[in-house]
Amino acid sequence: MSEISTSQIHTTASLEALNLVSSRWLEWQCKMISEVKIGAVFLKNETNNNLTMLSSWPEERFEGIEEELHALARDVVDGRKIIASKVSCHLSDDETVCDTVTLPLRHKSKVIGAVVFLQSIRSEEQKKAIFQLFQWGVAWLESTLASTLEESVNANPFITHVIKLLLEDEPAVVTGHKLCNVLAEHFKCKRVVLGEVKGLQVHTLALSNQLRFDHRASHVRDMEVAMEESLDQQKMIQYPKPEEMVSLVTQKHQALSKLNDDTEILTMPFFDGENILGLILLIRPKNHPFMKDEVRVIQNLSEVLGAALALKLRDEHSFVKVFFQGLKKKLQAIFGAGHLSLKVAFVGFITVLTALIFLKTPYYIYAKSSLEGAVQHVIVAPYDGFIESASIRAGEKVASSQTLVQLNDHDLKLEHLKLLSERDKIKKEYREALVLRERAKVSILSAQISQVDARLNLVNEKIKRSTIKAPFSGIVVSGDLSQSLGAPVEKGEALFKISPLGDYRVILNVDDEDISKLKIGEKGSLRLIGLPYDELAINISRIIPISSVSNGGNYFRVEASFPDINDTRLKPGMQGITKVEVGEDSILWVLSHTLVERIRLWFWSLGV
Secondary structure, eight states: OOOOOHHHHTSHHHHHHHHHHHHHHHHHHHHHSTTEEEEEEEEEETTTTEEEEEEEESSSOOTTOHHHHHHHHHHHHTTSOOSOEEEEEEETTEEEEEEEEEEEEEETTEEEEEEEEEEOOOOHHHHHHHHHHHHHHHHHHHHHHHHHHHHHHTOOHHHHHHHHHHTSSSOHHHHHHHHHHHHHHHTTOSEEEEEEEETTEEEEEEETTBSSOOTTOHHHHHHHHHHHHHHHHTSOEEESOOGGGTTSOOHHHHHHHHHTTSOEEEEEEEEETTEEEEEEEEEEOTTOOOOHHHHHHHHHHHHHHHHHHHHHHHHHSOHHHHHHHHHHHHHHHHHSSSOHHHHHHHHHHHHHHHHHHHOEEEEEEEEEEEEEESOOEEEEOSSSEEEEEEOOBTTOEEOTTOEEEEEOOHHHHHHHHHHHHHHHHHHHHHHHHHHTTOHHHHHHHHHHHHHHHHHHHHHHHHHHHTEEEOSSSEEEEEOBOTTOTTOEEOTTOEEEEEEOTTOEEEEEEEETTTGGGOOTTOEEEEEETTEEEEEEEEEEEEEEEEEEEETTEEEEEEEEEOSSOOOTTOOTTOEEEEEEEEEEEEHHHHHHHHHHHHHHHHHHHTTO
């Protein structure tokens, strides 16, 4: 690690970073140890030998004591005083005598500042214990400040420049070419090569000072072979080899160096996660070796280069290639070392998939269903008339011959009386004609009497039929005339629908995707919404080959019957769901066949 000077410590970026760390530490330290009144951290500037208060606690400024604190810190920095002493300080408008604890702040064994605490008067034993706590706290602060300072100072502007270059919206080849040019210029290289790993080989992605090149050229292949040597060993290679790289194989680098007049070569791999994504090969003139600081910069650069270049290459790859690359990584994780949880998940997936393929399960067709009476008798108006009374409504049970509706028969009765009077009149004329022996007139009057009798019979029949009765015992499926008293009705108009009790049929609306799998005689079960805990057995009795469109779907009407049922809770019009077992197949087929069939139909429609 390179030495950090005090001038670097006092840069704006370093001071901001150190101030944040020291403020948090000072607040924690002063609150952890009771009776601490004031705490301050000072930094020394070697340029003018002045002390700067980096942070203080509490945050509000304390008047009249700053000079005392600076003096205490100066004694520590100059090496004159570390042990505790006493000082008078003004706190809350009162002058209070406080114990002082002063400790030096070091970086790499060099005093760069001081820490000063003012606390309440304590016994000697307490002072020693508290002094030990302060020493531990300052040791932690020195370590934290050192790491913070390293991060701040090592923020190389060159790496920042390279990162901005990598983030430009350009093709990977163009970005790689610019990167090689920047590296060649910065590190004074004859040539810089950027290689991409493809399988076990390295392919040149970009060269410095040469945007277009022949991949088959011998000098390009020599550089690729040298990078493959680094790839095989998964290590950075520098040639000529420094002492720490004695064990590495560098034959290809040696050969490449001789081909280029004994040049200095550095090959640095960069990673995308755990795998090497590519390598950078830098060639320098003879007797210009890569220094350790330069190698460290290139190492730092390779850490950001892998992620940035991987993202750029991934954006340029086709969807198929990205998919197979992702699949390859997953398979390598599954069948390679480690990743126990992933292996367990994969084995579990294979086990479940095998079970889904080989285990059989019944296959059911589901359809919305409704209950209808096996027979529906329509009650119609016998003639044109008006409703006089109606007490029966839909859903009510009726007995055989029970009155359903009464039509107004007042006009019919008047017509009946009129016909009776007319008949009596004609009969009187008929008797007179008999007495007078007028045979022709007798015949005419006899015919008129018969005509009046026929009209009387018709009127009597209408009067009789004005009272409409139930033809059999059952339940009224539809019809409600209780709100239509006095309303006119026409002959043949439907007034009620009646179904017999205990004789029902089930109507299924089967989707056209499933109708081909359904056969007459297959058994199923019905659950009605009104009886959700009861499962009723049914048999398919009729498939009507006419479809209808409903709710955006195409459905066929299928009829089913109850083999044996006598449940008084059943009512026509009840809704439910029917499932019919139509065979047995693998669980996977049962779960996926609908989607597979739709995809096949879609591909067929595209002509594939």
